[in-house]
Amino acid sequence: MNKVLFFAHLRDAVGEEFLKIEAAGKTVGDLKAELTLRYDLPKLDTVMTAVNEEFAQDDEVIQAGDEIAFIPPVSGG
Secondary structure (H helix, E strand, C coil), X not given: CEEEEECCHHHHHXXXXXXXXXXXXXXXXXXXHHHHHHHCCCCCCCCXXXXXXXXXXXXXXXXXXXXXXXXXXXXXX
């Protein structure tokens, strides 16, 4: 089982701060595609992804127990 965290507008779109789902064996890109369809999320290609608090690329394979975080770009001034 994996914990998937959402921040900013993604949290609003999903309606939860995090989800517990089975993502082991999938790539980060696979998980992004699945979540985009399931929750009608905006495109996740500009979102930074962290696996176990370290930035990850779309081809990284998720292991059982990994924590995945989706962090949208932030602007401010």
